[in-house]
Amino acid sequence: MPIQAPQWTDFKLCPVCQNEFKSGLKPPISLGCGHSICKSCLLRLSKQQCPFDQAEIKNDITKLPVNYALLSLCGGTIPDYFEVEIPELIINRKEFDAARIAIETLAECLQNIVITSSNCNYTSGNGILTRPMQRKIVSILHCQLAEVEGQSRAMRAARSIGERAVKELILMHQSPQTLSTALWAAVRQRGCQFLGPAMQEAVLRLILLSLEDGISLSRKVLVLFVVQRLEKQFTQASKTSIGHVVQLLYRASCFKVE
Ligand SMILES: [Zn+2]
Ligand SMILES: [Zn+2]
Known part of the structure; x- marks a missing residue:
């Protein structure tokens, strides 16, 4: 980080x-x-x-x-x-x-x-x-x-x-299981398709991974973390597109960040 x-x-x-x-x-x-x-x-x-x-x-x-x-x-x-x-x-x-x-x-x-x-x-x-x-x-x-x-x-x-x-x-006490369910439900509900299904899945996994140990992160750090990990696999990963997803999930109260 x-x-x-x-x-x-x-x-x-x-x-x-x-x-x-x-x-x-x-x-x-x-x-x-x-x-x-x-x-x-x-x-x-x-x-x-x-x-x-x-x-x-x-x-x-x-x-x-x-x-x-x-x-x-x-x-x-x-x-x-x-x-x-x-x-x-x-x-x-x-x-x-x-x-x-x-x-x-x-x-x-x-x-x-x-x-x-x-x-x-x-x-x-x-x-x-x-x-x-x-x-x-x-x-x-x-x-x-x-x-x-x-x-x-x-x-x-x-x-x-x-x-x-x-x-x-x-x-x-944010349990990974609840987190995962909440993230997927929010994405489905809001039809956040702009990343494409494969990349979307990778993004959600990375968000879960970064929140797993209960460390408090700022949204900015979270976005940077996801973008850095994704860049090799998906050249189209940008701070703007990932920032969008993180913002959406945050607004849907899927997880707590600063
Ligand atoms: Zn002094
Ligand atoms: Zn002073």
Whole structure:
């Protein structure tokens, strides 16, 4: 599959100095915009704004709490909060703690995946997490929970993780048999003859093959996959004609893709 692997463990690096976040001088501080920068780089900023998207940093940098969830994934330990000085900008301590504990627990669950990924230099999260899930988890890990902006960002991210989890469950339980029946019925019903019977059959087989193991694919990737496999056998296979069939089957809710 022609998918570019993002370095999923990049979230452990400060995007300014490229060093891994560390307790002491380089703990991660998350900003309202969702970027996390190490404290020493933040203190050196010439303007009170995020260097990546120019979002204004509304609060005093020294008052923003360290993102311990993120730090714990870089080998740091989550302190006992009663021993930590609580930043004064936290208005609702109870809510802040609830959100913080949830995200720190998530980080704890991620520990093994992150460690395995960096040990074997395998960046895809060891196949346990799909890439969209990795992206969503990384985005919730970067929220500044002490600020309103970061709080709503975290809520959106949490919702999106929930939706994604449900979607992946549905994908996982998509049985090949039901799929096959549904595909054939849809094609017959809609009289999709423009490919010719032989090629049509080959296309359906390839679609089934690519969806078999419950991996979530985008429609574009699915079309490319089918076209690449078909080209040798059928010179007339094009992205347009295959795209048409995939679109039709997708509209008929034959299968779930992104
Ligand atoms: Zn830095
Ligand atoms: Zn930013």
